[in-house]
Amino acid sequence: MFTLRKILLPVDFSDRSRGMAPYAKAFASPFRSQLVLFHVEDSHRALRAEQTHQIKAQLESFSSKEFQGLSAISELVEGDPATKIVEYARAEQVDLIMMPTRGCGPYRRFLLGSQTAKVLHDSDCPIWTSVHADETLPTESVSYRKIASAVDLGSHTEPVLLWASGLASAFDARLLVIHVTRSVEPIVAEASMPDRQVELVRCATEQLTDLVKKLKVQAEIVVGSGSVIEETYNYAARFAADLLIIGRHEAKGLAGRLNPHAYALIRESLCPVVSI
Numbered sequence: 001m002f003t004l005r006k007i008l009l010p011v012d013f014s015d016r017s018r019g020m021a022p023y024a025k026a027f028a029s030p031f032r033s034q035l036v037l038f039h040v041e042d043s044h045r046a047l048r049a050e051q052t053h054q055i056k057a058q059l060e061s062f063s064s065k066e067f068q069g070l071s072a073i074s075e076l077v078e079g080d081p082a083t084k085i086v087e088y089a090r091a092e093q094v095d096l097i098m099m100p101t102r103g104c105g106p107y108r109r110f111l112l113g114s115q116t117a118k119v120l121h122d123s124d125c126p127i128w129t130s131v132h133a134d135e136t137l138p139t140e141s142v143s144y145r146k147i148a149s150a151v152d153l154g155s156h157t158e159p160v161l162l163w164a165s166g167l168a169s170a171f172d173a174r175l176l177v178i179h180v181t182r183s184v185e186p187i188v189a190e191a192s193m194p195d196r197q198v199e200l201v202r203c204a205t206e207q208l209t210d211l212v213k214k215l216k217v218q219a220e221i222v223v224g225s226g227s228v229i230e231e232t233y234n235y236a237a238r239f240a241a242d243l244l245i246i247g248r249h250e251a252k253g254l255a256g257r258l259n260p261h262a263y264a265l266i267r268e269s270l271c272p273v274v275s276i
Contacts (some may be wrong), residue, residue, distance in 0.1 A: 002163070002169065002170060003010055003031050004027060004031040004033045004095045004096050005033060005034065005092070005093075006096075007035050007084065007096045007097075007219070008031060008036045008038055008091065008096070008097045009037055010038045010085055010098075011039050011059065011062060012039065012081075013058060014166070016100040017100060018062070019097060020100055020130070021062075021066035023242070024143040025066070025067065026142040026143065026144075027096065027098070028070050029070070029085070030170045030171065031170065032072070032199055033070075033075070033096075034071045034074075034238065035070055035072040036075055036088075036092070036094070037059050037062060037063055037073070037075070038074075038075045038077075038084075038085065038088065039075070040077055040078070040079060040081040040084045041055070041076070042159055049129060052076065053082065056074060059076065060074060067171070068179050069241075071252055075088070079169060081115045082118030082119050083118075084125070085119050086122045086123045090124060094125055095126070096274075097123060097126070098112075098127050099116045099119060099126065099127065099128070100116070100130040101113055101116050101266070101267075106156055106184050116129060118257040118265075120262070124257075126274055126276050127275050128274045129271060129272065130272055131202065131269065131272060133235075135177050143171075143242065144171045144173050144242045144243050145174065145175060146174050146241050147164060147167060147168045147174070147175050147241060147243045148176045148177075148178055148236040148243070149164035149175065149246070150213070150228075150232045150245070150248065151177060152179070152247065152261075153204060153208065156249070156276070157211065157247065158211070159213065159247075160246070160247040160276045161177065161212070161217050163194070163276050164217075165217040167243075168218070169221075175220070176219065176220045176222060176235070176236075176239045177219045177220070177221050177222070178231075179204055179208050179222075180224050180225060180226045181197075182198065182225070183197070183225055183226050192250070197225055200225065201224070202234055204223045208221055208223060209221060222235055228261055229264045232265060233269070233270075234267070242272075243271055244269050244272070244274070245273070245275075245276065246275050247262070247275070247276050248262045248276065258275075
């Protein structure tokens with residue numbers, strides 16, 4: 001049975017960090033998840049006893065104000081934030097990390113916050129990231145009624161689909177599964193390749209339909225061709241998705257788990273993204 005037993009919410013007391021509260025509550029409530037409010041202090045500055053007490057008091061105040069009725073604990077550690085987040089999530093078997101991305105002025109669409117990118121690169125567990133924008137996150141209540149999931153039909157597709165299906169069931173949400181095939185370029189300028197393109201889409205549709213049936217996933221399916229980023233974005237936007245679920249690399253290698261398509265989808269999306 002799909003569940004989110006423990007959710008890790010990094011807290012730095014910024015407006016964007018505080019704006020995460022409605023999203024965290026929306027995820028925690030259906031599963032009665034334990035929320036871990038996680039604050040990391042730079043290890044280059046040794047904390048005095050009164051500073052430690054003050055930070056813990058701030059965490060408790062944030063918890064009591066934003067998460068009444070939910071199970072929430074506070075953790076204060078010292079070190080590099082991304083490293084500590086990844087280490088804690090692995091050691092405590094966290095089911096979801098929820099992090100805001102950061103805007104970067106006119107360049108905000110080309111760069112995620114470095115700490116968020118590091119966590120996406122190194123963490124084994126699913127990670128929720130906010131819309132990548134300069135503005136602070138909204139503080140009103142959040143709901144997920146339409147969930148889109150983009151898959152590449154590789155070996156990591158099944159866990160992505162099962163995660164998306166479990167979440168959609170918990171939220172009683174519609175689920176749209178998106179796959180985008182590559183565009184076929186003609187070998188010579190005057191050649192036309194519509195038949196090959198149609199065949200690629202047909203085969204992908206058949207493969208995805210069979211997989212959805214095999215996994216008993218209740219979902220609508222759409223298969224297109226062209227730019228993976230642009231077409232995924234367009235399908236999710238037309239569906240008016242409240243959340244996009246994607247895959248990262250299945251296993252961490254030298255390049256980490258954050259592949260270029262995942263990075264771009266997180267960076268460009270107009271709705272929050274969970275990367276598996």
